[in-house]
Amino acid sequence: MTNSLENLSQTALEIALKAGADAADVITVEGQSVSVDVRSGVLEQAERAEGTDIGLRVLIGQQQAIVSSSNTSEASLHAMAERAVAMAGVAPEDPYIGLADPADLARSWDIAAYEMYDPAPEPSPEALQDDARRAEAAALENGGLSQVQSSSAGYSSNAVHLATSGGFSGGYLRTSRSLSCVAIAGTGADMERDYDGDGRIFQADLRSAEDIGARAAKRAIERLSPRKPKTGAYPVLFDERISSTLIGHLLAAVNGAMIARGSSWLRDAMGEQVLPPELSIIEDPHRARVSGSRPFDAEGLPTHTRNIVENGVLQGWTLDLANARKLGLTSTSNAARGTGSAPSPSVWNIGLTQGDKTRDDLLKEMGTGFLVTSLIGSTINPNTGDYSRGAAGFWVQNGEVTHAVNEVTIAGNLRDMLRTLTPANDARAHLSRVVPSLLVEGLTLAGA
Numbered sequence: 379m380t381n382s383l384e385n386l387s388q389t390a391l392e393i394a395l396k397a398g399a400d401a402a403d404v405i406t407v408e409g410q411s412v413s414v415d416v417r418s419g420v421l422e423q424a425e426r427a428e429g430t431d432i433g434l435r436v437l438i439g440q441q442q443a444i445v446s447s448s449n450t451s452e453a454s455l456h457a458m459a460e461r462a463v464a465m466a467g468v469a470p471e472d473p474y475i476g477l478a479d480p481a482d483l484a485r486s487w488d489i490a491a492y493e494m495y496d497p498a499p500e501p502s503p504e505a506l507q508d509d510a511r512r513a514e515a516a517a518l519e520n521g522g523l524s525q526v527q528s529s530s531a532g533y534s535s536n537a538v539h540l541a542t543s544g545g546f547s548g549g550y551l552r553t554s555r556s557l558s559c560v561a562i563a564g565t566g567a568d569m570e571r572d573y574d575g576d577g578r579i580f581q582a583d584l585r586s587a588e589d590i591g592a593r594a595a596k597r598a599i600e601r602l603s604p605r606k607p608k609t610g611a612y613p614v615l616f617d618e619r620i621s622s623t624l625i626g627h628l629l630a631a632v633n634g635a636m637i638a639r640g641s642s643w644l645r646d647a648m649g650e651q652v653l654p655p656e657l658s659i660i661e662d663p664h665r666a667r668v669s670g671s672r673p674f675d676a677e678g679l680p681t682h683t684r685n686i687v688e689n690g691v692l693q694g695w696t697l698d699l700a701n702a703r704k705l706g707l708t709s710t711s712n713a714a715r716g717t718g719s720a721p722s723p724s725v726w727n728i729g730l731t732q733g734d735k736t737r738d739d740l741l742k743e744m745g746t747g748f749l750v751t752s753l754i755g756s757t758i759n760p761n762t763g764d765y766s767r768g769a770a771g772f773w774v775q776n777g778e779v780t781h782a783v784n785e786v787t788i789a790g791n792l793r794d795m796l797r798t799l800t801p802a803n804d805a806r807a808h809l810s811r812v813v814p815s816l817l818v819e820g821l822t823l824a825g826a
Contacts, residue, residue, distance in 0.1 A: 409536035433717030516591030546678030643763035
């Protein structure tokens with residue numbers, strides 16, 4: 379598969395240069411996916427998709443244009459190149475665009491070490507249906523459950539190849555296997571919903587259908603009979619399922635595109651304390667069997683481990699080539715792109731320093747407060763870091779969970795919130811974002 383994509387990419391490059399481009403790059407993606415949904419033990423929906431997509435970016439001086447297509451015939455490639463060159467000719471000049479210096483390009487990597495592709499055969503639709511059916515059945519074994527809204531299983535396999543006129547050519551294969559269950563407890567206006575699921579690169583690593591279904595049912599039942607807390611300031615513990623969203627706001631704020639536009643609440647925070655001194659955020663795109671791993675970025679630069687935050691201090695921005703040039707810096711090899719878009723900065727795998735206490739330990743420490751297990755919507759001011767989100771979860775009294783809570787708004791400022799984090803030790807190591815449960819002091823809850 380990758381050899382055919384390499385040939386396709388090189389052909390597209392040659393055609394683009396002959397059509398008048400000064401430089402060009404091509405990204406091709408070939409893949410297939412299958413998914414099934416089961417309800418009441420019966421197959422409700424099955425989908426399969428296959429195809430090859432190609433994205434061509436041409437540069438003429440400091441002008442660029444991007445054209446994408448799912449038609450990869452030679453005639454289509456010629457038409458794409460002609461359109462792209464014509465579009466680039468009337469595009470505005472951008473002094474910061476351009477391909478990577480050939481001396482900086484990735485030249486070799488051990489793709490097998492990344493374990494991004496499961497060589498096991500693609501599961502049959504019947505096998506996926508059986509997984510989804512067993513997850514649903516396990517959920518319904520819990521007598522307190524009303525129904526299962528959906529039980530779904532899926533598989534995908536993709537090949538990606540990048541080639542540039544600057545001399546880079548490389549690709550890789552990636553697989554994904556998933557299973558999820560959404561359960562509903564209660565009836566009428568008193569219904570509550572929750573879920574569980576798992577996604578892995580290797581099918582053998584996937585949690586059992588029975589475990590996923592049983593956990594979805596247990597979570598839904600635990601949310602019955604919710605109450606609103608009194609409005610006030612309380613400590614809030616963000617459960618591991620949703621705690622990565624807090625770190626996600628920090629990662630978005632250090633994105634080079636946001637910094638270059640001057641629209642980030644951390645735009646002046648380089649070298650400043652943004653987390654407690656004992657915490658660091660490390661990006662590692664070379665972890666085996668993790669979805670965010672890759673040997674090179676979308677501009678052909680070799681990826682590498684870096685400290686985004688070290689001992690609480692912000693170390694740098696997340697940069698692709700264009701935004702690095704705008705800021706007078708060097709790319710951090712974090713360019714990502716699709717077939718229809720130009721490169722832009724994106725983070726790969728990240729990990730936040732874990733603590734030495736369990737989630738239950740932190741519940742006891744917080745005394746009285748709010749354990750958040752679900753977030754709904756968001757209002758985040760990108761310039762100030764003001765934070766406001768709808769939430770649901772559980773009320774904690776004297777260190778013990780007492781009852782479910784919903785229809786609450788959490789408010790604070792991300793600068794203050796992140797500097798008071800206390801992490802638990804419960805992060806799941808196989809995720810691309812390894813973030814444990816996080817305790818935050820003194821947030822405002824708007825409830826009853």
